[in-house]
Amino acid sequence: MSDVIVITSGKGGVGKTTSTANIGSALAKLGKKVVVIDSDIGLRNLDVVLGLENRIVFDIVDVTTGNCSVQKALIKDRRLESLFLLPAAQTKDKESVSPDDMKKLVKDLGNEFDFILIDCPAGIEHGFRNAIAAANRAIVITTPEVSAVRDADRIIGLLETNEIDDIKLVVNMIKMSMVQRGDMLSIDDITDILAVNLLGAVPDDEAVVISTNRGEPVVKNEDSMSAKAFINIARRLTGEDVPLLDISIKENIVEKVLKIFKLSK
Amino acid sequence: MFEKLKEMFSSKDNSKNIAKERLQLVLVHDRSDCSPELINRIKQDIMRTLSEYVDINESEFDIEITRDKKKGSEKSTLVANIPINKLERIR
Numbered sequence: 001m002s003d004v005i006v007i008t009s010g011k012g013g014v015g016k017t018t019s020t021a022n023i024g025s026a027l028a029k030l031g032k033k034v035v036v037i038d039s040d041i042g043l044r045n046l047d048v049v050l051g052l053e054n055r056i057v058f059d060i061v062d063v064t065t066g067n068c069s070v071q072k073a074l075i076k077d078r079r080l081e082s083l084f085l086l087p088a089a090q091t092k093d094k095e096s097v098s099p100d101d102m103k104k105l106v107k108d109l110g111n112e113f114d115f116i117l118i119d120c121p122a123g124i125e126h127g128f129r130n131a132i133a134a135a136n137r138a139i140v141i142t143t144p145e146v147s148a149v150r151d152a153d154r155i156i157g158l159l160e161t162n163e164i165d166d167i168k169l170v171v172n173m174i175k176m177s178m179v180q181r182g183d184m185l186s187i188d189d190i191t192d193i194l195a196v197n198l199l200g201a202v203p204d205d206e207a208v209v210i211s212t213n214r215g216e217p218v219v220k221n222e223d224s225m226s227a228k229a230f231i232n233i234a235r236r237l238t239g240e241d242v243p244l245l246d247i248s249i250k251e252n253i254v255e256k257v258l259k260i261f262k263l264s265k
Numbered sequence: 266m267f268e269k270l271k272e273m274f275s276s277k278d279n280s281k282n283i284a285k286e287r288l289q290l291v292l293v294h295d296r297s298d299c300s301p302e303l304i305n306r307i308k309q310d311i312m313r314t315l316s317e318y319v320d321i322n323e324s325e326f327d328i329e330i331t332r333d334k335k336k337g338s339e340k341s342t343l344v345a346n347i348p349i350n351k352l353e354r355i356r
Contacts, residue, residue: 146284146291153292182279189285193292 004106004116005237006135006164010151012122014143015172018208018218019230020119021049023139025217026234028083032114035074037105038088039131040121041097047087051215052077061089064101070108079220084113094126099133106134115237124158132159137166139199143173144185153194168199170233175204176249187244200233202226203247293344296331304328307343315347322348 007020017038024036038046041061047053058073063086070086077083086105089096106116120131132138138159142152152169159167171187178184187201207224211217219227219234225247232242297304308328315321328345 146288149288150291150295154295157296179281182281185281185284185288189281193285193288 001111002106002109002113002116003137003237004118004135005137005139006118006120006132007139007141008120008128008131008155008159009122009141009148010124010155011142011148014141014148015202015208016122016141017045017049017119018212019139019141019170019172019202020117021046022217022219022227022230023234023237024083024115024117025050025077025080026219026231027115027117027237028077028080029219029231030234030238031082032234032238033082033112034115034117035084035086035109035113037086037116037118039097039102039118039127041088041092041094041127042090043121044088044090046119047075047085048215049212050077050085050217052085052087053215056087059087059089059092060105061092061096063105064097070105079216097130099129102130102133124154128158132162132164135164137168138164139168139170140194140196141170141172142190142194144171144175144179144190146185149185149190149193156194156196167196169194169196170199171201173204174201174247176247180249198244199236200229201244201247202229202233293329293331297329304330311345311347319349320351322350 007016007023009016017040020036024034027034036046036050037060038044039060040046044059047056052075055075057075058068060073062068063070063073074084074086077085102118109116116134118131118135121127140152140155140159142148156167169191171190174187175184179186187198191198203225205218205224205226207221208218208226211220217230218224219230221227222231225245229245229247232245235242308326311328312321312323312326325346325348327347328343330341330343
């Protein structure tokens with residue numbers, strides 16, 4: 001059976017769509033057959049992040065209203081053979097999809113795919129309920145900010161209430177220099193507060209902005225720290241045991257001593 | 266060793282420590298799944314009972330019911346913070 005994973009966060013702007021695009025692409029790079037579903041009706045974005053915006057013919061509402069089959073609506077990625085996108089509708093009514101529609105849609109995708117990733121809209125309303133309806137696992141994305149962590153906690157509670165018990169955390173946009181001087185919540189602080197297992201940590205990385213500008217996933221080029229982090233996340237999803245990436249900024253011994261005595265910033 | 270030294274010298278008011286403390290506090294409230302009226306009745310009762318034994322600081326008396334975050338458990342926990350002004354001996 002396909003692994004159906006919802007990627008959610010509560011708060012907007014923490015990198016749900018970017019993470020969905022990159023985890024999906026990384027899984028496809030690992031040879032898995034993957035569908036990424038944009039469930040943010042009215043605010044479609046997964047298509048531009050993946051650079052597939054010009055190839056949309058049908059969308060999720062065409063599928064749920066019976067205009068076309070789900071297979072027909074899938075857009076095949078040109079770079080990655082085994083990656084497919086089901087885009088959200090941009091102009092149709094938000095209420096046109098129900099949780100039961102989502103369950104049917106995922107069922108109709110069949111067992112052909114290894115992973116079905118559902119990009120959830122921000123918030124805890126209708127769109128959230130649709131996105132989680134068909135999922136059997138969840139990835140909660142947060143950033144090291146009080147607002148994002150608080151919303152992640154609320155989302156974890158709601159997922160548990162909806163009987164999704166396999167919940168894993170991704171801490172995104174970590175600025176290691178700030179963590180190291182004690183001005184940003186660390187990965188440990190966040191997992192401590194939220195009491196969920198960590199799936200991965202992604203550093204704040206200019207490479208993400210640059211690749212998104214180009215409509216390419218950052219994992220296309222494996223050199224950047226964020227690409228490495230997303231690939232590690234994908235490998236962990238396939239069941240591989242991958243140690244956490246060291247994203248700390250190395251200091252020499254003089255800097256360390258100075259820092260201890262607060263002589264340098 | 267560096268980590269330990271660093272801890273010794275680093276100040277408690279790092280902004281991340283403030284963030285962590287604030288978050289933990291606000292989440293206690295967020296996770297509470299019980300009506301304010303019930304909380305208030307429990308609070309009054311505990312206060313009345315405790316006052317017979319010790320002099321408690323009523324203004325800083327704080328209780329909350331939190332959802333147990335441990336997997337597979339539906340347990341809720343009562344968390345109370347009751348500052349005592351003076352310990353009186355029971356006669």
